[in-house]
Amino acid sequence: MSSPQNNVIQSNDPEIKKYLLATRPMFLTASALPVLLGSAIGYQNSVQFDAIAFILAFFSVLLAHAAVNVLNDVYDELNGTDRFNTERISPFTGGSRFIQDNILNLNQMRRWGQLLLVMSAILGIALVAHKGYMVLAFGIVGVFLGVAYSAPPLKLASRGIGESAVGIGFGVIPVVGAAWLQTGQFSWEALLLSVPVSIWVANILLINEVPDCTADGKAGKNTLVVRFGMNFTASLYLVFNALALGALLWAVVIGYLPVMALTLCVLLFVPALLATRAIVNWRIKPEMMESAIKMTLTIHAANCLWLFGWYLMR
16 A cells, blocks of 8 residues: 555556556656657658658657656666655655555566566567668667666666766767657757757756755665755756757757747746756755746747747758
Protein backbone atom coordinates (compact mmCIF):
# COMPACT_ATOMS: atom_id res chain seq x y z
CA MET A 1 0.00 0.00 0.00
CA SER A 2 1.34 3.41 -0.91
CA SER A 3 2.06 5.96 1.75
CA PRO A 4 0.47 9.43 1.83
CA GLN A 5 3.67 10.79 0.26
CA ASN A 6 2.75 9.35 -3.12
CA ASN A 7 -0.33 11.07 -4.52
CA VAL A 8 -0.21 9.69 -8.08
CA ILE A 9 -1.32 6.13 -7.35
CA GLN A 10 -3.80 4.39 -5.07
CA SER A 11 -3.46 0.92 -3.56
CA ASN A 12 -6.47 -0.40 -5.51
CA ASP A 13 -5.33 0.95 -8.90
CA PRO A 14 -4.74 -1.70 -11.62
CA GLU A 15 -1.21 -3.03 -12.08
CA ILE A 16 -0.90 -1.62 -15.57
CA LYS A 17 -1.44 1.90 -14.22
CA LYS A 18 1.27 1.38 -11.61
CA TYR A 19 3.78 0.28 -14.23
CA LEU A 20 2.82 3.11 -16.57
CA LEU A 21 3.18 5.77 -13.89
CA ALA A 22 6.48 4.27 -12.76
CA THR A 23 7.94 5.56 -16.06
CA ARG A 24 7.15 9.16 -15.00
CA PRO A 25 5.24 9.89 -18.23
CA MET A 26 5.11 13.65 -17.57
CA PHE A 27 8.80 13.81 -18.52
CA LEU A 28 8.59 11.73 -21.69
CA THR A 29 8.00 14.88 -23.77
CA ALA A 30 11.71 15.59 -23.19
CA SER A 31 12.53 12.84 -25.72
CA ALA A 32 9.36 12.70 -27.83
CA LEU A 33 9.37 16.37 -28.90
CA PRO A 34 13.01 16.38 -30.08
CA VAL A 35 12.18 13.41 -32.34
CA LEU A 36 9.28 15.40 -33.79
CA LEU A 37 11.51 18.41 -34.40
CA GLY A 38 14.31 16.38 -35.97
CA SER A 39 11.82 14.58 -38.20
CA ALA A 40 10.37 17.90 -39.36
CA ILE A 41 13.85 19.23 -40.17
CA GLY A 42 14.62 16.07 -42.11
CA TYR A 43 11.29 16.19 -43.92
CA GLN A 44 12.01 19.69 -45.18
CA ASN A 45 15.34 18.54 -46.59
CA SER A 46 14.21 15.25 -48.13
CA VAL A 47 12.24 14.22 -51.17
CA GLN A 48 9.58 12.36 -49.19
CA PHE A 49 8.66 11.56 -45.60
CA ASP A 50 9.61 8.09 -44.32
CA ALA A 51 6.66 7.35 -42.03
CA ILE A 52 7.92 3.88 -41.07
CA ALA A 53 11.27 5.27 -39.90
CA PHE A 54 9.52 8.01 -37.94
CA ILE A 55 7.12 5.63 -36.16
CA LEU A 56 9.84 3.13 -35.26
CA ALA A 57 12.18 5.87 -34.02
CA PHE A 58 9.50 7.72 -32.07
CA PHE A 59 8.36 4.70 -30.08
CA SER A 60 11.84 3.26 -29.68
CA VAL A 61 13.06 6.54 -28.17
CA LEU A 62 9.95 6.82 -25.98
CA LEU A 63 10.45 3.29 -24.60
CA ALA A 64 14.16 3.91 -24.04
CA HIS A 65 13.40 7.10 -22.13
CA ALA A 66 10.80 5.30 -20.00
CA ALA A 67 13.37 2.58 -19.27
CA VAL A 68 15.95 5.17 -18.25
CA ASN A 69 13.48 6.79 -15.86
CA VAL A 70 12.65 3.46 -14.21
CA LEU A 71 16.26 2.28 -13.97
CA ASN A 72 17.39 5.63 -12.56
CA ASP A 73 14.86 5.09 -9.76
CA VAL A 74 16.49 1.72 -9.13
CA TYR A 75 19.99 3.18 -8.93
CA ASP A 76 18.84 6.11 -6.77
CA GLU A 77 17.35 3.60 -4.34
CA LEU A 78 20.59 1.64 -4.27
CA ASN A 79 22.71 4.73 -3.62
CA GLY A 80 20.24 5.99 -1.02
CA THR A 81 19.41 9.43 -2.40
CA ASP A 82 15.67 8.80 -2.79
CA ARG A 83 15.47 7.28 0.71
CA PHE A 84 17.18 10.34 2.20
CA ASN A 85 14.93 12.76 0.35
CA THR A 86 12.47 14.62 2.57
CA GLU A 87 12.32 17.82 0.49
CA ARG A 88 11.16 16.39 -2.82
CA ILE A 89 8.42 18.13 -4.79
CA SER A 90 5.96 15.48 -5.90
CA PRO A 91 5.64 14.34 -8.63
CA PHE A 92 8.54 16.22 -10.20
CA THR A 93 11.66 15.52 -8.15
CA GLY A 94 13.08 12.73 -6.04
CA GLY A 95 12.05 10.00 -8.47
CA SER A 96 8.70 8.26 -8.58
CA ARG A 97 9.10 6.93 -5.00
CA PHE A 98 7.37 3.75 -6.09
CA ILE A 99 10.08 1.69 -4.40
CA GLN A 100 10.14 3.71 -1.18
CA ASP A 101 6.32 3.70 -0.94
CA ASN A 102 6.11 -0.07 -1.59
CA ILE A 103 4.09 0.30 -4.79
CA LEU A 104 6.65 -1.73 -6.75
CA ASN A 105 9.69 -3.35 -5.18
CA LEU A 106 13.28 -2.97 -6.34
CA ASN A 107 13.30 -6.16 -8.40
CA GLN A 108 9.98 -5.32 -10.07
CA MET A 109 11.30 -1.90 -11.06
CA ARG A 110 14.56 -3.38 -12.33
CA ARG A 111 12.77 -5.99 -14.42
CA TRP A 112 10.34 -3.37 -15.75
CA GLY A 113 13.17 -1.08 -16.79
CA GLN A 114 14.97 -3.97 -18.48
CA LEU A 115 11.79 -5.03 -20.30
CA LEU A 116 11.29 -1.50 -21.58
CA LEU A 117 14.87 -1.49 -22.87
CA VAL A 118 14.27 -4.81 -24.64
CA MET A 119 11.10 -3.46 -26.28
CA SER A 120 13.00 -0.34 -27.36
CA ALA A 121 15.77 -2.52 -28.76
CA ILE A 122 13.30 -4.63 -30.77
CA LEU A 123 12.00 -1.50 -32.47
CA GLY A 124 15.58 -0.34 -32.89
CA ILE A 125 16.52 -3.58 -34.65
CA ALA A 126 13.57 -3.12 -36.99
CA LEU A 127 14.80 0.42 -37.66
CA VAL A 128 18.32 -0.88 -38.39
CA ALA A 129 16.83 -3.34 -40.88
CA HIS A 130 14.91 -0.47 -42.48
CA LYS A 131 17.61 2.25 -42.52
CA GLY A 132 21.00 0.63 -41.89
CA TYR A 133 23.60 0.23 -39.17
CA MET A 134 24.11 3.95 -38.55
CA VAL A 135 20.94 3.77 -36.44
CA LEU A 136 22.88 1.69 -33.90
CA ALA A 137 25.25 4.56 -33.17
CA PHE A 138 22.43 6.95 -32.34
CA GLY A 139 20.59 4.39 -30.22
CA ILE A 140 23.55 3.07 -28.26
CA VAL A 141 24.91 6.53 -27.43
CA GLY A 142 21.50 7.85 -26.38
CA VAL A 143 20.67 4.93 -24.07
CA PHE A 144 24.20 4.85 -22.66
CA LEU A 145 24.11 8.51 -21.67
CA GLY A 146 20.67 8.17 -20.06
CA VAL A 147 21.48 5.07 -18.02
CA ALA A 148 25.02 6.17 -17.12
CA TYR A 149 23.59 9.32 -15.52
CA SER A 150 23.04 7.38 -12.28
CA ALA A 151 24.22 3.81 -12.98
CA PRO A 152 27.55 2.56 -11.67
CA PRO A 153 30.39 2.53 -12.39
CA LEU A 154 30.23 5.85 -14.24
CA LYS A 155 27.46 7.61 -12.25
CA LEU A 156 27.83 10.72 -14.39
CA ALA A 157 25.60 12.80 -12.10
CA SER A 158 28.06 12.27 -9.25
CA ARG A 159 30.87 13.59 -11.45
CA GLY A 160 29.12 16.86 -12.27
CA ILE A 161 28.58 15.99 -15.94
CA GLY A 162 25.19 14.31 -15.73
CA GLU A 163 23.35 17.41 -16.88
CA SER A 164 25.49 17.70 -20.02
CA ALA A 165 25.20 13.98 -20.76
CA VAL A 166 21.41 13.99 -20.50
CA GLY A 167 21.23 17.18 -22.56
CA ILE A 168 23.15 15.49 -25.38
CA GLY A 169 21.25 12.21 -25.03
CA PHE A 170 17.85 13.89 -25.13
CA GLY A 171 18.73 16.77 -27.44
CA VAL A 172 21.50 16.24 -29.98
CA ILE A 173 20.93 12.51 -30.44
CA PRO A 174 17.15 12.50 -31.12
CA VAL A 175 17.11 15.70 -33.20
CA VAL A 176 20.11 14.85 -35.38
CA GLY A 177 19.19 11.16 -35.50
CA ALA A 178 15.57 11.78 -36.53
CA ALA A 179 16.69 14.21 -39.24
CA TRP A 180 19.20 11.63 -40.52
CA LEU A 181 16.46 9.00 -40.75
CA GLN A 182 14.60 11.19 -43.22
CA THR A 183 17.57 12.26 -45.38
CA GLY A 184 20.27 9.63 -44.87
CA GLN A 185 22.74 12.48 -44.41
CA PHE A 186 24.26 14.40 -41.52
CA SER A 187 22.64 17.83 -41.16
CA TRP A 188 24.40 20.90 -39.78
CA GLU A 189 20.98 22.50 -39.58
CA ALA A 190 19.68 19.72 -37.31
CA LEU A 191 22.85 19.91 -35.20
CA LEU A 192 22.45 23.64 -34.65
CA LEU A 193 18.74 23.31 -33.78
CA SER A 194 19.59 20.47 -31.39
CA VAL A 195 21.72 22.84 -29.28
CA PRO A 196 18.83 24.82 -27.72
CA VAL A 197 16.86 21.58 -27.30
CA SER A 198 19.79 20.05 -25.40
CA ILE A 199 20.05 23.15 -23.25
CA TRP A 200 16.35 23.18 -22.36
CA VAL A 201 16.56 19.49 -21.41
CA ALA A 202 19.65 20.11 -19.27
CA ASN A 203 17.80 22.91 -17.50
CA ILE A 204 14.93 20.55 -16.63
CA LEU A 205 17.42 18.28 -14.92
CA LEU A 206 19.28 21.17 -13.31
CA ILE A 207 16.24 22.75 -11.68
CA ASN A 208 14.88 19.36 -10.58
CA GLU A 209 18.13 18.80 -8.69
CA VAL A 210 17.56 21.87 -6.52
CA PRO A 211 14.99 20.36 -4.08
CA ASP A 212 16.97 17.11 -4.08
CA CYS A 213 20.33 18.67 -3.27
CA THR A 214 20.46 17.77 0.44
CA ALA A 215 19.59 14.12 -0.17
CA ASP A 216 21.92 13.95 -3.18
CA GLY A 217 24.77 15.34 -1.10
CA LYS A 218 24.23 12.77 1.66
CA ALA A 219 24.26 9.97 -0.90
CA GLY A 220 27.39 11.22 -2.65
CA LYS A 221 25.47 12.16 -5.79
CA ASN A 222 27.47 15.32 -6.40
CA THR A 223 25.41 17.11 -9.01
CA LEU A 224 26.29 20.64 -10.09
CA VAL A 225 23.78 21.94 -7.53
CA VAL A 226 25.47 20.00 -4.73
CA ARG A 227 28.93 21.05 -5.85
CA PHE A 228 28.37 24.76 -6.37
CA GLY A 229 25.21 25.82 -4.56
CA MET A 230 22.14 27.83 -5.45
CA ASN A 231 23.66 31.08 -6.69
CA PHE A 232 25.86 29.27 -9.20
CA THR A 233 22.95 27.05 -10.26
CA ALA A 234 20.70 30.07 -10.82
CA SER A 235 23.38 31.80 -12.89
CA LEU A 236 24.03 28.66 -14.93
CA TYR A 237 20.30 28.17 -15.53
CA LEU A 238 20.02 31.72 -16.88
CA VAL A 239 23.19 31.41 -18.99
CA PHE A 240 21.82 28.21 -20.47
CA ASN A 241 18.63 29.98 -21.52
CA ALA A 242 20.68 32.81 -23.03
CA LEU A 243 22.81 30.31 -24.96
CA ALA A 244 19.68 28.62 -26.30
CA LEU A 245 18.43 31.98 -27.54
CA GLY A 246 21.84 32.69 -29.03
CA ALA A 247 21.80 29.42 -30.96
CA LEU A 248 18.38 30.25 -32.40
CA LEU A 249 19.59 33.74 -33.30
CA TRP A 250 22.48 32.19 -35.21
CA ALA A 251 20.03 29.90 -36.99
CA VAL A 252 18.16 33.03 -38.10
CA VAL A 253 21.36 34.78 -39.22
CA ILE A 254 22.43 31.90 -41.48
CA GLY A 255 18.93 31.46 -42.89
CA TYR A 256 17.66 28.30 -41.23
CA LEU A 257 14.79 30.12 -39.51
CA PRO A 258 12.85 33.37 -40.08
CA VAL A 259 13.30 36.08 -37.48
CA MET A 260 9.72 35.59 -36.26
CA ALA A 261 10.71 32.13 -35.05
CA LEU A 262 12.60 33.86 -32.23
CA THR A 263 9.51 35.44 -30.70
CA LEU A 264 8.40 32.64 -28.39
CA CYS A 265 11.89 31.95 -27.10
CA VAL A 266 12.29 35.66 -26.31
CA LEU A 267 8.92 35.74 -24.52
CA LEU A 268 9.76 32.63 -22.53
CA PHE A 269 12.87 34.33 -21.20
CA VAL A 270 10.56 36.03 -18.68
CA PRO A 271 9.50 32.78 -16.94
CA ALA A 272 13.16 31.73 -17.12
CA LEU A 273 14.04 34.81 -15.07
CA LEU A 274 11.32 33.94 -12.55
CA ALA A 275 12.63 30.39 -12.31
CA THR A 276 16.12 31.76 -11.67
CA ARG A 277 14.76 33.77 -8.77
CA ALA A 278 13.07 30.65 -7.36
CA ILE A 279 16.40 28.78 -7.41
CA VAL A 280 18.18 31.54 -5.49
CA ASN A 281 15.36 31.70 -2.91
CA TRP A 282 14.86 27.94 -2.59
CA ARG A 283 15.71 27.84 1.11
CA ILE A 284 13.71 30.99 1.91
CA LYS A 285 10.64 30.42 -0.28
CA PRO A 286 10.51 26.73 -1.24
CA GLU A 287 6.90 27.13 -2.36
CA MET A 288 8.14 28.96 -5.48
CA MET A 289 10.02 25.92 -6.78
CA GLU A 290 7.07 23.88 -8.08
CA SER A 291 6.00 26.73 -10.37
CA ALA A 292 9.62 27.16 -11.50
CA ILE A 293 9.87 23.48 -12.43
CA LYS A 294 6.60 23.67 -14.36
CA MET A 295 7.84 26.78 -16.17
CA THR A 296 11.06 24.97 -17.13
CA LEU A 297 9.10 22.03 -18.53
CA THR A 298 6.93 24.52 -20.43
CA ILE A 299 9.97 26.34 -21.86
CA HIS A 300 11.23 23.07 -23.33
CA ALA A 301 7.88 21.77 -24.60
CA ALA A 302 6.56 25.07 -25.97
CA ASN A 303 9.79 25.95 -27.77
CA CYS A 304 10.14 22.48 -29.31
CA LEU A 305 6.55 22.54 -30.55
CA TRP A 306 7.00 26.10 -31.80
CA LEU A 307 10.08 25.18 -33.85
CA PHE A 308 8.34 22.01 -35.06
CA GLY A 309 5.48 24.18 -36.30
CA TRP A 310 7.81 26.55 -38.15
CA TYR A 311 9.45 23.67 -39.97
CA LEU A 312 6.12 22.18 -40.96
CA MET A 313 5.02 25.53 -42.39
CA ARG A 314 8.31 26.31 -44.15
